Amino acid sequence: MPDLQAKPLKYKELPGLSEKQLAEHHDVLYAGYVKKTNEIRGKLASVDLVAANATYSDLRELKIEETFALNGVKLHEGYFENLGGKGGAPSGAIADLLMEHFGSFEKWAAEFMACGMAARGWTVLAWDLEERRLMNIVTDLHNQGGVWGAVPILVLDVYEHAYFLDYATAKKKYVEAFMQNIDWEAVNARLKKLSF
Ligand SMILES: [Fe+2]
Secondary structure, eight states: OOOOOOOOOSOSOBTTBOHHHHHIIIIIIIHHHHHHHHHHHHHHTTOOSTTOOSSSOHHHHHHHHHHHHHHHHHHHHHHHHTBSSOOSSOOSHHHHHHHHHHSSHHHHHHHHHHHHHHOSSEEEEEEETTTTEEEEEEESBTTBSOOTTEEEEEEEEOSGGGTHHHHTTOHHHHHHHHHTTBOHHHHHHHHHHTTO
């Protein structure tokens, strides 16, 4: 398998998110997760399986950090890709689903934004393939709190590194800025992959 490659940003700056903020986040932090995923995968290719141990072993450490780094890649790619739009109320399939599963766009948005305030890492609107329902997920780490079988549809990064340059401790203002930049077309494209 070829190494992962960092995907480029499709914008330089956004209303409420500066070029510096986005560049540090994308070019340094996200790119770092891509690099570390490749490094870990390289080491796993020759790791000692016989020495596997749940207290400490090279296999254990590499496997734990593999999901941290790889989910760091996937969540950041989801985040950057679902920004760059006009935000506000959506249209298309996601509009119907939010209405069906949350009652209205406004009710969903109120819960999603509150989840953003409650999370230390990520807030993810996900589609559970088994239950066939939408849910807002709160996680504190890339490899903690996700639900297996639930596909991320909209990803919000609430680590301080995502907003501190622009907003310092004003996290709520950052979450509001995120909502104004959601690319609902990207969200609908993800739903389409799920055969909606
Ligand atoms: Fe981030």
